[in-house]
Amino acid sequence: MATDNSTVTFRNPVIRGFNPDPTVCVVPASDTAPTTFFLSTSTFELFPGCAIYTSTNLIDWKLIGHALTRRSQIEMRTVEPGAGSWASTLRYRPQEKRWYLANGLFQRYRPTVDERIFPRGFYVWTDNIWDDKAWSDPVYFDNPGFDQDLFWDDDGKVYLSTTMRLAWRSPDSKLKDFSIHVSEIDIKALTLSNAETIITSSLPREAPKLVIKNGSSEVAKDHMVLGRAKANRFGTMGLRKKFRGQAMPMFSRMVTGSGGPYFWEFDQ
16 A cells, blocks of 8 residues: 555546446555545446445455345345335444444436336345345335435434425426435434434435544535546535534535546545
8 A cells, every 4th residue: 555645646446347436435444454444336226236246445345245135125126227225325333343334225316208107215234244145134214215324423313314306396396406314313213303304405416425524414415437427417525514513615516527426535
């Protein structure tokens, strides 16, 4: 691994093939293992679902399995093309030594006729990410949506973020009026602890991720584009809003190159 003062040269995409919507988590270094990153991607109507990759340098990635490998986890027999498993969020909880993956399963998504059936989200968990048979069966959320995200704050509170259409949209609207909905959730009872905060900004907004920087929670559209997938569609791929009563500065930027934006750089 290169030192902080050296230059690392690599070629994008760092993961080739069909690997859209990457979500990344990190496991801190221990006495027996270096800092290790884990990444999952969307698999849509393909099975098994939610590929899992690992890396120690964010450049060289190895496929180690999938999170969704059983029909008890994800039922694909009636899923239409373009639907299926979308944009999961992979989290690691050092306090529990456990990985969580939040996801949802679209059965039908027909944007050309504005027909979308929004799924209930769910999460699965594992204490051994190296064994794809060790992932649990789904634990479902009550509220529908897609691009689900689970976030544990420093005070122990847990927040669920989803993407859903605005409740007050006109019934005959043809707009893609998606918005990010954030709410505190009881992760054991799976009930919302308060009313959802709707982050609208300019529509549409989707793919929420909550992160902590400088002591405050931030919401960001965190699709780290390792290939060209979705790069043009998401544009600047970041938003700045208020959460927990604090202004949230933009925390990242993209490096652009031939063919579009490719990779996030994080300040911390």
